[in-house]
Amino acid sequence: MKLRSDLVLRTIGSDHLIVDPSQDSIDLSTVYTLNSSAAWLWEQLKGKEFDQTTIVELLCDNYEVDVEQAQSDAKVLLGDFEKQGLLEK
Template sequence: MKLRTDLILRRLGREYIIVEPGQDMVDMSKVFTFNDTAVLIWERLQGREFTLETVVGVLLENYDVKEDIARRDAFALLQTFKEHGLLTE
């Protein structure tokens, strides 16, 4: 899977949001805000193919977390990305 290449991560004050270029009017019901961990993962995955294991690896490399917790959190994040159309297959 890959992240959609048309989406742009932008910093807005202390927050990070995903912007969909080409929208004439911003649909605020479709704005996604990211925490620092999601930003790190998004930046590491941008422009490359990845799997659940890739995301687990990013978490394990950057946080003091047990593998089972990293796997659960990575799965939940990818599910959220899928549900909101942020991924391509």
């Protein structure tokens, strides 16, 4: 799977927002906020093919988290990305 290539991650202050730059006007119903860990993962995954294992490895390599917690977090993150339509079909 891949992240949608038409979406852009913007950081404003301490907020990380995913926006669709093709919108003529800002529609707040299609702006998504990410915490700093999810924003970091977005940057690592942008433009690449990945799966849940990729996310688990990134989390374990860069954060003090055990594999079980990383698997749980990766599953939730991918579910949220899919539900919000942030992945390419």
